Amino acid sequence: MLMTLSGHSAATGGHTTAPRPLVIGATGMVGGLILRRLAEAGQQPIGVSRHPQAAPGIEWLTADLADPAGLALPSLETVYATSPAALVADAIPALAAHGMTRLVVFTSTSLETKQNSDDPDERELIRRWADAERRIIEQCAARGIAWTVLRPTLIYAEGRDANVSRIAALIRRFRFFPLAGGGEGLRQPVHADDLAQAAIAAAARPACFNKTYNLPGGETLSYREMVGRIFDGLGLRRMIIPLPGLVWAVVVPLAAKVVPGISGAIVGRMAKNMTFDLTPAATEIGWQPRPFRPDFRR
The missing domain is CATH 3.40.50.720 (NAD(P)-binding Rossmann-like Domain)
Incomplete structure (x- = not known):
């Protein structure tokens, strides 16, 4: 074309x-x-x-x-x-x-x-x-x-992403969020605008040439607390309900009909740490991402 x-x-x-x-x-x-x-x-x-x-x-x-x-x-x-x-x-x-x-x-x-x-x-x-x-x-x-x-890491931009905003949509609809176990897996959500700034900064810095950088968000928190912050960003009372694995085995096939992309692998990762060191990016790019405080009411 x-x-x-x-x-x-x-x-x-x-x-x-x-x-x-x-x-x-x-x-x-x-x-x-x-x-x-x-x-x-x-x-x-x-x-x-x-x-x-x-x-x-x-x-x-x-x-x-x-x-x-x-x-x-x-x-x-x-x-x-x-x-x-x-x-x-x-x-x-x-x-x-x-x-x-x-x-x-x-x-x-x-x-x-x-x-x-x-x-x-x-x-x-x-x-x-x-x-x-x-x-x-x-x-x-x-x-x-x-x-x-x-x-x-986990990219979000209120109302535009397929991660945090998808959780927000579920919370809006059902007024609660189910967790696999305690949701203790660690996350570092990163805002899309912070990534835009990092890209522009990296482009101009020879120290960044021919290198790969992990770009985690500015705060490390459990999956459960991440979901709690999404409730806060919606202005809703936190209603997080842990469910045992046997229940999830039944829930996932049903939820997949309502939430495209949900799978057993996604549920299983609620307990997995998915964190990275921001030091190299902070030192060479000037990476200073914001803490995770989404606001879906603006």
């Missing part, structure tokens, strides 16, 4: 400006926030999406990353990629051909926490994701492109 341009032109008065930052996956949760912050900083970013959304100070390229041969790109330097890693890996030759010298790409800490999942489909998904990350790094290294891989 040939890309089409809309919005502000990259050249004025016959003089070509320096390459502007390109954001792939620019209408997604994190990509959209990267785009907004770049625009607010006066960097005139270019957003790539199949479904552009008009916004001041932003030029759009309408495209499908699944067709890298059809990418009609402008001159590039810095690229931010929040699209699926496999699509990004496939697009690197085209991006490099148009001058990309710097790539900041998102994958996930799930590559570590879910690689031994009880769910075979989930294990296969993680295997493909890890392979895509490896291909991104290898292709960038072969072309002299400075890369940075950012691996967030």
Whole structure:
């Protein structure tokens, strides 16, 4: 598919400006926030999406990353990629051909926490994701492109994510939340806007070149307390009900009809610690994520 341009032109008065930052996956949760912050900083970013959304100070390229041969790109330097890693890996030759010298790409800490999942489909998904990350790094290294891989933990943005906001939707509907056991597994939810800021900071810092960073949230708390904070963010009284494993064996198949994506593996992880050290990112990126205080009432 040939890309089409809309919005502000990259050249004025016959003089070509320096390459502007390109954001792939620019209408997604994190990509959209990267785009907004770049625009607010006066960097005139270019957003790539199949479904552009008009916004001041932003030029759009309408495209499908699944067709890298059809990418009609402008001159590039810095690229931010929040699209699926496999699509990004496939697009690197085209991006490099148009001058990309710097790539900041998102994958996930799930590559570590879910690689031994009880769910075979989930294990296969993680295997493909890890392979895509490896291909991104290898292709960038072969072309002299400075890369940075950012691996967030549990991403949230009130009303937009498939993690925290999904729990919030269940609580709104039923006014309680069932836990597997005590829900003692530790979590570090991270806000999408903190990730956007980290990506922009990492892109500009040579110390971050050719490195992978885990990006946990600013607070470590149990799964139970995380759910409790979601109740708080909804302005509702906490009603958290522990259920034994035998009950969950019955509940999960029924819940899957109401909550897409729920599985026994997800329930089992309520007791598993999924935490990471933020020190490397704090030292080299300046990573200072906010504590987990979601607000669904704004």
